[in-house]
Amino acid sequence: MCPWREPADDLRAWFPEATDHRAETRILSGQRLALASRLGRMPDAEEHALQIHRVYQGSTALGVVLTRRVKGECGAIEIVLAATPEGRVRGLRLQRIREPQAVREELQRAEWLGAFAGTELAGDWTLASGVPPVNPGAQVSAAAVADGVRSLLVLYATARETPPSLVRHHS
Amino acid sequence: MWRLAFRNLFRRPLRTALTAGGLALALATLLSLAAIGQGYRSGLRTELDHMGVQLMLVPLGCPYDAAARVLKGRALDTSLPASALEEVRRDPAVAVAAPLLMIAIPRLEERRTDLWVGLDDAALKLKPWWRANAGAAWFEGTHSVILGAEAAVAEMRRPGDRLHCPEADTTLQVAGVLERSGTADDSLFFVPLRTAQQMFQQSDRLTAVAIRLHDPAQLREATLRLQRIPGAQVVTLTEMMGTFLNLLGAVRTLVLAVGLIAVVGGALTVFNTLLAAVLERTPELAMMRALGASPSRVFALVALESLVLTGLASALGWLLYGLGGWLVERLVRQALPLAPGDSLLVLTPALLGQCLALALGMGLLASVYPAWRASRLAPAVATKLV
Numbered sequence: 001m002c003p004w005r006e007p008a009d010d011l012r013a014w015f016p017e018a019t020d021h022r023a024e025t026r027i028l029s030g031q032r033l034a035l036a037s038r039l040g041r042m043p044d045a046e047e048h049a050l051q052i053h054r055v056y057q058g059s060t061a062l063g064v065v066l067t068r069r070v071k072g073e074c075g076a077i078e079i080v081l082a083a084t085p086e087g088r089v090r091g092l093r094l095q096r097i098r099e100p101q102a103v104r105e106e107l108q109r110a111e112w113l114g115a116f117a118g119t120e121l122a123g124d125w126t127l128a129s130g131v132p133p134v135n136p137g138a139q140v141s142a143a144a145v146a147d148g149v150r151s152l153l154v155l156y157a158t159a160r161e162t163p164p165s166l167v168r169h170h171s
Numbered sequence: 172m173w174r175l176a177f178r179n180l181f182r183r184p185l186r187t188a189l190t191a192g193g194l195a196l197a198l199a200t201l202l203s204l205a206a207i208g209q210g211y212r213s214g215l216r217t218e219l220d221h222m223g224v225q226l227m228l229v230p231l232g233c234p235y236d237a238a239a240r241v242l243k244g245r246a247l248d249t250s251l252p253a254s255a256l257e258e259v260r261r262d263p264a265v266a267v268a269a270p271l272l273m274i275a276i277p278r279l280e281e282r283r284t285d286l287w288v289g290l291d292d293a294a295l296k297l298k299p300w301w302r303a304n305a306g307a308a309w310f311e312g313t314h315s316v317i318l319g320a321e322a323a324v325a326e327m328r329r330p331g332d333r334l335h336c337p338e339a340d341t342t343l344q345v346a347g348v349l350e351r352s353g354t355a356d357d358s359l360f361f362v363p364l365r366t367a368q369q370m371f372q373q374s375d376r377l378t379a380v381a382i383r384l385h386d387p388a389q390l391r392e393a394t395l396r397l398q399r400i401p402g403a404q405v406v407t408l409t410e411m412m413g414t415f416l417n418l419l420g421a422v423r424t425l426v427l428a429v430g431l432i433a434v435v436g437g438a439l440t441v442f443n444t445l446l447a448a449v450l451e452r453t454p455e456l457a458m459m460r461a462l463g464a465s466p467s468r469v470f471a472l473v474a475l476e477s478l479v480l481t482g483l484a485s486a487l488g489w490l491l492y493g494l495g496g497w498l499v500e501r502l503v504r505q506a507l508p509l510a511p512g513d514s515l516l517v518l519t520p521a522l523l524g525q526c527l528a529l530a531l532g533m534g535l536l537a538s539v540y541p542a543w544r545a546s547r548l549a550p551a552v553a554t555k556l557v
Contacts (some may be wrong), residue, residue: 005282069327071332075326076325098326098337101337133252
């Protein structure tokens with residue numbers, strides 16, 4: 001599972017009022033068919049479980065942070081996604097990216113990453129349509145990031161709808 | 172007598188549990204440390220045998236540190252000139268000389284290090300186990316890379332994919348992914364030697380030369396000749412293994428001494444528990460004597476209680492080892508040089524038998540005085556106390 005590498009910095013950026021965060025692991029392998037139907041493809045090995053970092057201010061849930069590793073054109077890209085408890089995107093960061101410099105700069109532009117804020121699972125996830133366009137050289141990796149964000153929202157929505165019978169809490 | 176021994180022990184369940192628990196903890200620690208020593212020794216031997224290398228030419232400095240770093244796929248701060256390779260290859264005793272260039276790129280924010288290894292086709296002769304799990308087993312051009320199994324998983328790469336090295340601003344094509352070997356190779360990025368030298372601006376530099384001789388009997392003469400190469404030194408793998416095993420031996424003796432002290436401490440609590448039990452049960456033991464139990468029978472009863480107690484503690488210690496041995500391994504692994512990739516915990520039946528024998532022996536020893544005291548009770552005491 002993809003780790004969350006900079007929780008303190010990310011919380012400061014997305015949930016500055018947060019006082020606590022707790023991780024739980026949801027096993028979703030029982031929802032394979034539902035996941036396949038929502039994703040439009042069979043879920044891959046990493047999509048059978050989801051680690052949800054729930055963020056709190058006192059006892060009030062502020063949102064969640066989700067992480068995922070996706071296949072970029074020239075190496076793995078690690079996504080950190082902040083969302084509201086209902087699953088609306090609050091922020092996106094690429095915590096690890098090995099692409100050539102031009103692609104890295106394109107995908108890490110504040111406007112491109114910022115365009116994901118406020119999006120929901122039901123939105124349009126097509127590159128250059130619902131997702132802002134990027135330079136031609138960055139399209140493969142940009143599409144992978146967009147698919148990764150959508151996949152995280154699908155997993156989170158499925159986890160919310162599934163009774164938490166298989167939950168493992170971490171401090 | 173067994174029933175009586177069990178009944179006596181469980182008359183004070185808390186005291187028995189605390190005594191057994193303390194002894195079990197000491198035994199679990201001893202068992203873990205002994206198993207780690209065993210695992211380290213066999214793992215190191217397997218890894219070094221696997222390499223098929225008898226000598227290593229490394230830059231001047233601490234030869235064992237240099238050789239250990241090279242074997243574990245870590246970079247060195249110094250390097251050899253490429254001309255050293257030619258000199259090694261000219262030596263008549265040398266069958267294979269495989270040059271290596273290792274570059275470590277730390278990624279602090281990711282808490283990992285990318286390890287790039289440049290090698291030429293001589294390396295294949297030293298790695299007979301080198302097999303591709305997918306794609307080609309060797310480079311398909313100057314800009315191709317072969318990934319260790321773990322590296323391929325971490326980077327989500329398959330043959331035909333591209334892999335970029337941001338530090339060298341170079342994009343390579345994945346030619347193949349190696350089978351999992353359980354060694355440090357699993358997490359490495361292998362590239363042709365010249366490509367590595369260009370990527371990291373190390374033209375004509377090498378980290379080490381791995382050497383196999385035609386005849387291992389020529390080791391001494393070949394070492395003396397190769398030592399003369401300027402700026403280089405030779406380490407034999409046998410020397411290196413000996414050094415690490417000596418180091419391990421010293422650490423192991425110290426750690427086993429600590430473990431043994433803990434077991435002795437546990438035995439003293441057994442002694443204390445038995446003595447207290449004997450004193451508490453003086454009327455009962457005296458009554459046994461009055462009813463015809465011989466001194467040896469009373470002695471045997473107390474000794475049996477001790478054996479049952481230490482036997483239970485041993486079983487509990489084994490359970491604790493099973494549950495928490497990994498934790499001890501994790502702590503010890505950080506301090507060990509050249510720790511093998513496989514689990515260090517290797518518990519053989521012989522080792523288990525030795526630990527069990529030690530525990531039971533300690534238990535028996537701890538029971539001698541209380542048992543002797545119990546057996547010396549005069550039957551007349553019973554009439555006074557009743």
